[in-house]
Amino acid sequence: MSVSEDVRSLALGCGAIGLSTWLFRQSPQVSNTTTVSLSFLVVVLLAAARAHLWVAVTLSIVSMVVLNFFFIPPLGTLTIADPQNWVALLAFLAVSLVASNLSTVARDRRREAEMRRDEVGRLFDLSRDVLLITESDAANTLLARFILRRFDLEYVAICIPLDAEWTRFESGSLGSHGLSSDDLTAAFSAAEGVPEVERTAHRRLTVGDRDVRMVPIRVGTRPFGLLATAGRPIEHGTLDALAGLVAIAIERTHFLDQQKRAEVASQREELKSALLASLGHDLRTPLTAIRVAADNLRSEWPNERERLEQSELIVAEVDRLTRLFENILEMARIDAGAVTRDARWVAPSEIVDAARSRVDPALRGRRIEISAESERLVRLDPRLTAAALSQLLENASRYSTPATSIHIGATVNDRELTITVRDHGDGIPPGDLPHVFERFYRGVRARTSRSGTGMGLAIARGLLAVEHGQISAENCADGGARFTIVVPADVK
């Protein structure tokens, strides 16, 4: 409550006293000393309830003086003849003191409750913020920023001791000063010996010209860090609650982290078993076909045509196995970081030709349309680019019917080479689209029927990454899929 309000209360009180004096003087039949003094008492009480003590005291003195001058004989003088009137004056003073004290206490309570409510509101908002933190890397810094914002502070730091060093996640600033490790260590070791409930665990510290308050962050009863705040003063209890919330938030991100890691691990396990299953199938099928066909060739029964058929089957399956092993090796080389970039000047059409010849058997009988830049040369690693492209060609051929054509486009701008492969198959199911470049991922449809290990596109991406190139997939509006390779390159 401000001074101006007090002054206004005082003025109002004086006015009320003046008005009642005038009214009582007009009608002497009701104005005995008792009625007048009771009326004045009401004014003093009202003032005490609304304003500070000094207003009530001043009003009670004014009331006393007015009562004495106008209503207590001898009238017109400020002398008190009757000792009874001393009692009246004292009663005025006592009432004003008691009433104003009571109202002050009530007002303080209310203000405190409002502040509490405000801080509980802030804590609630903060807890909502905490629930929104999903990313664990920046979690603590984010948390500090949330506290700073929600509590209108100037500086917030979450400090956690790590290997004898303090890690500080800060928001806001302490001017040119910072929290020294020694201060933190002192506050922390003090907190370690103090039970959770005691406020001695709180520390005040002056850094520069700022008052910094530190409170331990505890899991259970054991402190594992410190929360430092500066700026607006915060209630002790709120500060403890805040530290508790910080502890919960840190624990929560920790659990989220663990959960994420467990998910990744289980995904990896799934991948591994998927790979094993698909490798097992992809190895055993050609091996069985080769084994049986070889037995057939050794037997008496096949005629000339059948022998040719069986030997062709063997050759085709050996090719398939060779491709599989090449892919496994390529993948292993990418994993081992053994793929290096060896750039040279090359025409885009050369890359396309090289890629085609790598997967010649798969493309046999297919109509291939090529529109490749022929004017300019690019400087990049033609082996890597062609190997990546060949994976796309093999896929395009595998996932579209032989009657349809495959289109290869190669264009060059000032900074990069762009190659597109477009087929006219069924396209990529939308659910698979985000995953096609993941290792061992096989589309919903491919998983059940067609051969393949889910390595091709992952290899393509891995090879291109060595050249800082990129690969993307999309479905065309008029059917079929389009894959695009972009490789940064010098151009001339």
Add this chain to the structure above:
Amino acid sequence: MTRPSRILLVDDEVVIQRALAPLLRSQGYEVDVVGTGKEAVDAVTDRSPDLIVLDLGLPDIEGTEVCRRIRRESQAPIVILSARGGEADKVAALDIGADDYVTKPFGSEELLARIRVALRRLEQSEGPELERLSVADLVIDYNRRRVLRGDEDIRLTPKEFELLELLARNVDRVLTHRTILKSIWGGNAVDQPEHVWVLVAQLRKKIERDPSSPQYLLSEPFVGYRLVSNPGRP
């Protein structure tokens, strides 16, 4: 001359079809080829094959389920081609009613032998009930419940004879642990394979010349046991 046996080959891999179909035809079988479980079930109804060669890894229906559906339509023997490393699928299929299996990659002879055994069993089961069976130099007399090696009378306990008879009536065919447990000890014993191990060990001591490297009563690891009619040949 009897009509040629009709075999239904079920495998989704074209290369396997192209290698196996001519092989089977060369042995005088009539061969139908299909690539999915649904087609297989339909073909069983339409063409009533004498034997089915079934790949467990079909694209549309789980292999064991295909097995079950075929069994609803036909009692023709089923020989499983299993490309999976796990024995569980094989055992499940055998328990459902498949007769035998070969594991990919396999040789022609291995598959042909399994097919011959399965077809022969089919013929025998259609003929009159046998009174005795000769397995190499063993003669098993079902009626008198005796086993002879030449003139030597091999004395078996009733349980041992029961096991030998079961295996002999399914000679050359693999019987899963579960099948053996069920038919000798009843349905409550199927979770106690140790019964089989013990009984097989006892039986081997009596019928095998060298129980540590058995010639007649062979283990199929993780699957079951098989009594072979021609020891030393697949």
